[in-house]
Amino acid sequence: MDLSEIPGFYAIAAADPDRLAVIDADGTHTTYGQLLAWVNQVSHGLRARGLGSGDVVAGVLPNGIDAVIMLMATGQIGLYYVPINWHLTASEIAYILQDCDAKVVVTDETGTAELAEGQPSDTPPDRTMGAVMWYTSGTTGFPKGVQRPLPGSPPEAIVPLYTWFLGEVVDLKPGDEVHLVTSPMYHSSPCAHTQFALHLGHTVVIAPRFDPVNILELVERHRVSNAMMVPTMFHRMLQLPEDVRAKYDVSSLRQVIHTAAACPVAVKQRIMDWWGPVLYEYYGSTESTIAFAVKPQEWLAKPGTVGRPAPTFEVRILDESGEALPPGEPGMIYVKSSLGTFEYRKDPAKTAASMRGEWYAPGDIGYLDEDGYLFLCDRRTDLIVSGGVNIYPAEIEAALLEHPAVADVAVIGVPDEEWGHNVVALVQPAEGIEPGPELTAELLEHCGPRIARFKQPKVIEYRSQLPRTPTGKLSRSKVRAAYLAENTSSSL
Incomplete structure (x- = not known):
């Protein structure tokens, strides 16, 4: 079966229900057909509670099948889904729930069973694509929801754009691949990559937590081909004794994507010495998504870069007065994309403050080299x-x-x-x-x-x-x- 001709999870699950979709942290196996049935039941259950396009559902869920179900169910009936960090205090969670106006909240205690109970497993009518609304970490002030306009079209009309984009920036393709989830799905990148993996027909393996040895064991056992990690994970893996590292076969890895924090050049080089040239990096934010990307061979030619602008993105490096800076001169990074805009929910002033016209400032200082590759210096606030x-x-x-x-x-x-x-x-x-x-x-x-x-x-x-x-x-x-x-x- 040529999965590239089948646009996304829902169609793949209908055409190939026996394909393995998820291996949960406890070892439970779920096929695409089983997952689609639960997703459809939950979709019907949410509609039965009166939710319609543009409404908000929140999940305070650990990594696992329930988190995956909520992601895919809201994604086909035009809802905003807000994943919430379960480590937050009760008052912090209450603030997000109130701010996002969640009409339904799913927790680890309730799970998705109540929503699914008694509901049909057939495809819900009038399907339109939903969106995830992540709340920013709130290092200054209260966190805010990053909200994007809903497309108003069924997932199958939109997913091909996502899969094309991923193919361009990190070489991910549809097929018999295995994706490893190493981080909590209440964060934007792990959540998005879980969703992308299912739209590509991959099998999703969920690690119970990040433990360097356990991650290596999972890679070997399941022949993991792609994963999303962060630089601190690389550093912890490199601290393993040489004989421990040598025990595990990681030759199945083809794309290990990293983001979220700066990766020291020496750390990245040592991982590629170990795993081969498989590290793909992108730079962006919850607001801008993937704005820059660099593939392994490009990075090896220009160590330290976070890449060139991703497809549809433009970049400017400006000084404090808003004047463009020449190559090699550090300044504030501004990006814009034809893919769409965002707003901070209920905070037009914060939205306006983050923009210079159509251009968004992630808050980082960096410079472009003569070839247009971006090198980060630091956060403006940490200078x-x-x-x-x-x-x-x-x-x-x-x-x-x-x-x-x-x-x-x-x-x-x-x-x-x-x-x-x-x-x-x-x-x-x-x-x-x-x-x-x-x-x-x-x-x-x-x-x-x-x-x-x-x-x-x-x-x-x-x-x-x-x-x-x-x-x-x-x-x-x-x-x-x-x-x-x-x-x-x-x-x-």
Whole structure:
């Protein structure tokens, strides 16, 4: 069967019901036909509760078959689906539910059984494509829903555009492939890639959690061909002993896609030395989607780049006055796409503040080289200005992460009367490594040939753990606030 001729999950499931769709974290196997039947029942159940096109459904669900069912059910009856992080507090969840006006909320306790009970498994009438409305992480202020217009057409009319786009940027094609879910599906990329995998006819394997050895076991056992990961996962895998890494056959991997956070060049190079040239990277945001992409061989030719603009995207690098900057000059990144727009739900002021006309600013500083490849410097909000010189924390973190004694690191700027800011590195030592003056001296010596002296940390302190999200994002603003509060109170 040529899946490229069948546009998306719903048609594939009808044509090939015995195809394996999902291997859940507990080992349960679900075929495309079984999944479609449940998806249709839940679709009917949602409509039976009075929901119509444009209404909102929320899911506070761990990774598993229920999360997949909600994604695909809302996706064929014109609903917005809001996946919510189950680690949030009750008040944080309540805020999102109120803000998004969810008419139905599905939790791990209720699951999808109540919605499906007594409902037919046939195709619902008047199908139109829905959309996922992700809430941004809210590192400043309350999180906001990123809402896109609904297309008003059935999924089969829209999915071919998605599958074409994925083929262009990360070489994913329809067929007998296996996708591994390594991160929580309440985040945008893991959620989107789960949905894309089913539209491509792939089998979705759901990892119970991220554990380096378990991930390698799943890759070998299920002959995983593609996965979405984040750089902190690569770093943790590289910390495995060489004999452990050598035990597992990862030759089935063809596309390992990474995003969400900057990946140090040395880390990415070592993973490709191990797995082969299979790392595909894209850069964007919940708001802009995939704005830039780079394939393995391109990256090897230009280490450190996050790629060129993805199809339909344009880019500008502007200074603070809005003037375009030449190649090699860092400035604010702005992007726009003909694929469509977004708005922050119930917040037109925030929407307007993020735009310059038709152009959206993800909030990062970067520059284009002469060939149009983008290189990121850092978040605008994390920039350190010391002695009038711009210093990018990500560059220092990348250098420190090359040292085997460093499990994780956050670099922040701390106010200083003379310099404006001092560079402070908060280091999480690798397992079995004792922090202390000897390690500090070793790390500073390690930085010597890698980064200029003015960029090197004035202070290195140690932490048992640094707060990262499951997708690897580190809020330096929160780390900085905690550091300043701790040091202010200790000096009182």
